[in-house]
Structure formats: structure tokens, C-alpha cells
Amino acid sequence: MSLKYAVLAALLDGEASGYELSKVFDVSFANFWPATPQQLYRELERLEGDGLVAARVVRQERRPNKRMFTLTEAGRADLRAYAAEPPRRPTAVRDELLIKLQAMEDPEATRALIEERRAWARAKLDRYERVRDRLLDGWTEERYLSESGRVGPYLTLLRGISFEEENLRWCERVLTVLKQRVAAG
Incomplete structure (x- = not known):
């Protein structure tokens, strides 16, 4: 999938500037389709050129x-049409931490990496719950749905919430195993 459809989906909620769109991505898309502001601006230009989005200029004083x-x-x-198509391939996890864990030789050094991942997961989960x-x-929830x-x-x-909850469970399990290995010497 290209960034194209993520941008189009983000615009379903209405008109947005590139800056506003980057904030939407930070809050709602970043967990499954991250993009930098520069990527978003380039994609918006392409989409406008393809006639899939329209742009209007808002004049501002002092800005x-x-x-x-x-x-x-x-x-x-x-x-x-895109939303009606089945996904082209199943989800694949690409996670640098898993490679580091696979190559682990020092449980203490690995523990620090897992604790950092746990902190990231907790922060993302807290943000998602605020959203x-x-x-x-x-x-x-039933009424909303x-x-x-x-x-x-x-x-x-x-x-995203269930993904981060699972990340937290996994981190706790890994930390328990690492603690037992260090204690066993």
C-alpha cells in the first residue's frame, strides 16, 4: 500500500492543511502507517496533480x-475501490528489537532495551486512551459504534490499543525470563 490511501482516508473527516494532516497522522495513523510531514506534503501534491484532492489557499495576515x-x-x-479490495499480503512484523533479542548474549543489556520498549508502549497506550x-x-462504546x-x-x-497492550504483556514476560536467567547465573 502506498501513502496515497492513508492520506485519502485521513481526509474523509474533512478539509485539512498539510500541518493538520501531519497531526492527524501522529495521533491516529502512526501506529500502523507512519509518515513524516515532508512525505505528507509530497503526497498531497501528487494527489492534487492526479485530481484526487483539491486545494484552496487561505490567506493569513502575519503568517x-x-x-x-x-x-x-x-x-x-x-x-x-481500494477499501473494497482484499489486502495484498498478510501483516508482517519488522522490528529491530526482535533481531537484537534474537542475537542476545547479555541479558542485562537486553533488559534495558526491553524496559525502553515497555516505556514506549505505555506512553503510546496512554495517548491512545486519551484519544x-x-x-x-x-x-x-456501544452507543458510539x-x-x-x-x-x-x-x-x-x-x-492500536490492543497492540500496545500486547506489547506491554510481552515486555513483562521477557523481563521475567531475563531476570530469572540473570539470577540463575
Whole structure:
């Protein structure tokens, strides 16, 4: 998959500047499709050239003008067609930490790496839970899922939450094993 469809999906919630889009990616897409602001701006230019998004300039005083992007009907049609296709391949995990763990010789040094991963997972989980609270805005999850306009962002957020919860469980298990190995000498 290219960044193209992630950008189109992000614009389903309405008009956004490149800067606003990068903030959306940081909060909702980063767990499964990260992108730098520079990549997003380049992709927005391509999508505009392909007629899949439209841009308008908003003039600002004392600040540079900004461009606001929206999906075109062609962009919506392309995204609908893409969303209906089955994924081309199953999910593959590419994780540098797993290679380091595979090559582990020093359990103490590895412990520090796992503790760092645990801290990252905890921070991401905390952020995702704040996003969930904002999305629900006092609604129950059941009500939100049955009555809100779009549930896709919430369902992908749930996947991010479960992913980080599993990362935390895995880190705790690995730390327990490493502690036992160090104690055993």
C-alpha cells in the first residue's frame, strides 16, 4: 500500500492543511502507517496533480498562506475501490528489537532495551486512551459504534490499543525470563 490511501482516508473527516494532516497522522495513523510531514506534503501534491484532492489557499495576515485540502469525488471513488479490495499480503512484523533479542548474549543489556520498549508502549497506550476518551466524548462504546457517523477511526484506534497492550504483556514476560536467567547465573 502506498501513502496515497492513508492520506485519502485521513481526509474523509474533512478539509485539512498539510500541518493538520501531519497531526492527524501522529495521533491516529502512526501506529500502523507512519509518515513524516515532508512525505505528507509530497503526497498531497501528487494527489492534487492526479485530481484526487483539491486545494484552496487561505490567506493569513502575519503568517504564510496555507493550503487546505479536501477529497474530490474521484478521490472518494478511488478510496472506495481500494477499501473494497482484499489486502495484498498478510501483516508482517519488522522490528529491530526482535533481531537484537534474537542475537542476545547479555541479558542485562537486553533488559534495558526491553524496559525502553515497555516505556514506549505505555506512553503510546496512554495517548491512545486519551484519544479514545475524546472520541467517545461521554458516550458508551456501544452507543458510539452504533450511532456515530464513521467508526473506522475508532476501530483502528482499538487495534492500536490492543497492540500496545500486547506489547506491554510481552515486555513483562521477557523481563521475567531475563531476570530469572540473570539470577540463575
